[in-house]
Amino acid sequence: MPKISNKGKNMPESPIRKLAPFAEIAKKKGHKVYHLNIGQPDIKTPEIAINAIKNINLTILEYSHSAGNESYRRKLSEFYKHQNVAVDYDDIIITTGGSEALLFALGTIMDQGDEIIIPEPFYANYSAFSTASGGSVVPVISTIDTGFALPSISEFEKLITPKTKAILICNPGNPTGYLYSKEEIMQLAALVKKYDIFLIADEVYREFIYDGDSHYSVMNIAGLEEHVIMVDSVSKRYSMCGARIGCLVSKNKEVMATAMKFAQARLSPPTVEQIACEAAIDTPQSYFDEVISEYRERRDTLISELNKIEGVIVTKPKAAFYCIAQLPVDNADIFAQWLLESYDLNGETVMVAPAAGFYSTPGMGLNQVRIAYVLKKEDLISAVRVLKEAIPIYNSNRLKKLIAAQ
Template identity: 50%
Template sequence: MQFSQRITSMQESPIRKLVPIAEEAKKNGKKVYHLNIGQPDIPTPDAFFDAVKNFDEDVLAYSFSQGIPELIDSFIEYYKKYDIHFDKDEILITNGGSEALLFSLLTICDHGDEVLIPEPFYTNYNGFGNSAGVNVVPITTKAEDGFHLPSKEVIEKLITPKTKAIVLSNPGNPTGAIYSKEEIYMLRNIAKENDLYILADEVYREFVYDGFEYMSFAHLDDIADRVIITDSISKRYSACGARIGSIASKNKDLMKQILKLCQSRLCVPTIEQIGAAALVSVTDEYFTEVVEEYKKRRDIVFNALNDMDGVLCKKPHGAFYIIAKLPVEDAEDFVVWLLRDFDIDNETVMMAPAEGFYATKGLGKDEVRISYVLNENNLKKSMEIIKKGLEVYNSQK
């Protein structure tokens, strides 16, 4: 029996494909510190669970395809804090940010169309592109430049008649980079001059450090009709398992088209929507404390990496990821070796090989993505394991 080309051409998740090796290590008695996945350990706000516990209906019924009104209203109120203003018919609730991205691509692209994406990028962008029959054209960024964008001229050379959109994460996953106002204005001009959509994944909006100023593409009124914002409560409120996301755009005609896809999958789970709607009551103090906690964790990881011989990384100013260039030829081989053959006091580390975050063949082969979502003590132990592991690994080569 044959499988579809669509599925066979889809890459495995570089974040999850080594999980069986990590599980094998655990069965052999090792403790594994997971730096490979962006699963926060910050407690989910009580407001979510309280709302779910208070759900008292005789029938768990379908909700509206566009999302329950209470949740849409909560997103509208949330965006107002950032001076972003959406109407009720300009927001759709989705099964996480992932569905928001897939539905957006399916709506604006035909089979064989292209989207530009700065690489390295969230690996599922490639998977969503495959599913939608859309070709990903990478805009290459480099660790040496802090993963900032190349010039307008470089980007415009990648545009063809099949190019439909620029897709990007800001703040960035997997890089932690925050695009400057100049970069955002440059992309705005490119979109206007070449009739492109901007599909902006802004799920890490809260996580900005070092006094950097965050700017949303939703603040650009002159391209409001071509901006699509995808969002999620997963990282913002440490509620990854709830699978609640959204699509927002001032282009009402576009939103009517995306609604057809929402109707085709009927609805987002009702109870999770009720819990998510209550999160609008979470205070600013919660975010202040969470951001400060992640900043401390970022500093632990960044400073430790900078003290390791041969490691290159620029300080990221957003999200909770670092991409580090290691003094190894094959980062995946090193990650597997750490899990199978190395430990300190029966403890080891799992990271995500970064090659899978690139579309350009050969790039990222000596890089890893580290997610600093563990507590400070565990991060310090993890950095010691990586440092000693590099020394032992390279001494054997």
């Protein structure tokens, strides 16, 4: 049989996927599964976007420009300007999701054996995209006791080698919910300038900030225009994950010209969805006010409920719609599987994402889980009640097994 590439072998599996069959088992038993594991919001897509799809006026579904429709890019640059992010339309390449923007960014800067430094825990697919580009991720550990604040710059500096091509941050953070301050961003800026490497920021959660803080975009760092690459997406902003529309943004002309070669090779992003996204830019502020208010309440509910469980450590996230919670269990992977396979509270159970999948350092995050608060408040309350009841039973079963094994 012909051989698979090493790159293909090294591509990480989705950390959640291995639990999917167990969720199926739970559902086949008739159990209700609260999905705290996924980043698919239950928030409605703005009507203005759905209507743009319904009113589509095309007889031929043609390719768009490889960089995306110019009308959309122009409107998007206005959108950024309203957010005080100075971006021109030709600083933007429309991509097929934020995913493709990351692939283009890493393809543009990484060769075989190259490295990017990322604070961990991090979005698991960063590792996949680095592998696909022939490179690898070098993690800097951020910790739950600081709420996953930026590790000290000296920790980054220790890891920089001639192979280091970039520092990649997710701001606001998935899976941490942390929002980097302007001061933290400026520390990174000085570092990438010193070593003449890139700073890539995944800012797809920029709208989801809850306590009056403000988001400081890497695009606003004066004098760092050649070093900065921003990744964005409509997936979360308009609850349009399925549109697969994102963008790559940079003022570095060489980066953009190179990324355009990747963009031309794949011809164009999807046509219908771009039209919907262009329409979505006119979504009224009231939509966001409602959504942010809803998420803030969900966050407050979730954190307050989690804090009622003895032994749980969790920091209130400032942004995005995730948190990392440390549970009083030995192994969150085994616990998550057990919840689906062997446990229910009055016919209900919970699916969580074991956090080890968001770390690349082996052994990190073993008793942590990522929780996405993309469910209604009453469902979050029920889901945390399941966790609360389940943890002592799980621990008691584990203890019995350990004793039996002695």
